[in-house]
Amino acid sequence: MAWIYLIVAGIMEIGWPLGLKLAQQDGKAIIGTAVAVAFMAASGYLLFLAQREIPMGTAYAVWTSVGAAGTFLVGVFLFGDTASLGKYIGVALIILGVITLKVSH
Secondary structure, eight states, X not given: OHHHHHHHHHHHHXXXXXXXXXXXXXXXXXHHHHHHHHHHHHHHHHHHHHTTTSOHXXXXXXXXXXXXXXXXXXXXXXXXXXXXXXXXXXXXXXXXXXXXXXXXX
């Protein structure tokens, strides 16, 4: 169950940059900030639950990796952020690192 908490925490980690992006729009500063804070809190709580069974270093590495890779992909596909082969390879390496951490746990 701890790994499920951890992966969901990483996915929730994607929500706070989205909230901050929303907060940049005119008239959306308060709601965007609230969304960001809510996702931060939920993500942090799930990380807390995951760390009951998963070592802190492993949990943190997976949590930030899932969030970083997911945020990159959301930026590319929803907001038109630039992407290149090198960036996709980098994200693939991040995901491979998460898989390696899970397998070696």
